Amino acid sequence: MGDVAERAGVSRQALYLHFADRTTLFLEVSRLADSSLRTPARQRRIDQAPTARDAFREAIALQAWLKPRLRGVATALDVLRRSDAAADAAWKEREHARMERCKQVIRRLRDEDQLAPPWDLHTAARCFWAVTSQRVWDDLVMDQGWSMAQYRTHITTLLEAALLRQE
């Protein structure tokens, strides 16, 4: 809190005039970051893709674009949730929303008969969700040194080969 206050140019105590506690501050920052980055225009690129396969690729591309930008807040929230019930609830809410968007993409795949056997909607969505998590991005880009383009390319290849019906 001291560091945040210093960077903000206010006293440490002044933070408590705006945020109930450290967790609340993180939560509000994460909501702000989410809503300012995940704009309707970006979501439309997925929703209005001509085919399910295009929507699938756009969804991965959006994740690849978001990950580095949400990295700070997402990681902070993830660490915090180990010891804080409010942070855990916020993390679950975030990830539930992301899961719903994953399901949307997989549902369209299924409806256009592009989902490879033996996948069903929920199982495929969960795999898609898990592979496109912040943590996998961190592991590959931060720890293994992949570029963002490499992440996007290889994760797209991986998920296409795994979930899409062979053409």
Added chain:
Amino acid sequence: MGDVAERAGVSRQALYLHFADRTTLFLEVSRLADSSLRTPARQRRIDQAPTARDAFREAIALQAWLKPRLRGVATALDVLRRSDAAADAAWKEREHARMERCKQVIRRLRDEDQLAPPWDLHTAARCFWAVTSQRVWDDLVMDQGWSMAQYRTHITTLLEAALLRQE
């Protein structure tokens, strides 16, 4: 440290007679857990599998067996490494060792010509490594409620479809 001491039946200060600090304690516990669970016999099931594809499946099965047992230490180390250089180094060492074992499995796949195009050894190994991380297990089993059998089955299906040449 107070909780650990209480559970161990010694005074809090006595811990510092055996471990330099909290990080060292976590590190030694994680090394102990690793070496007591990852026995040569279990590794042999992978090394002595008749085919590369069998070794591949055995490697996933071993990960699926280890994850719940190493969950506590692995997660603690992962949280700790955000704020502790020694924990970060230990985590990197652990994951480097795991990556080498992943490469071993993928190398055999490649040598038996079972690695699907367009994968190369390093890229496929990194994908395999990332998908079989502790965090993905946590996400799917702890948060999404998958059973260990579901984790093993679906991750095997996912990675086989993604990395193995179609039969």
Added chain:
DNA sequence: GACTAGATTGACAGCATGTCAAGGGGAAAC
């Protein structure tokens, strides 16, 4: 019986979060 190793108790410093009281200072209202 003396010595040693390992444990205990109690006290303490340092640091972070969160709370409280008292007061300053500027802008709007009167």
Added chain:
DNA sequence: GTTTCCCCTTGACATGCTGTCAATCTAGTC
């Protein structure tokens, strides 16, 4: 011009955790 209000400041303090230190206790060994 004064009053009022709001936001902020400073300084102090409680709490809880990590890590350290000194003094002491105890069981086994020589």
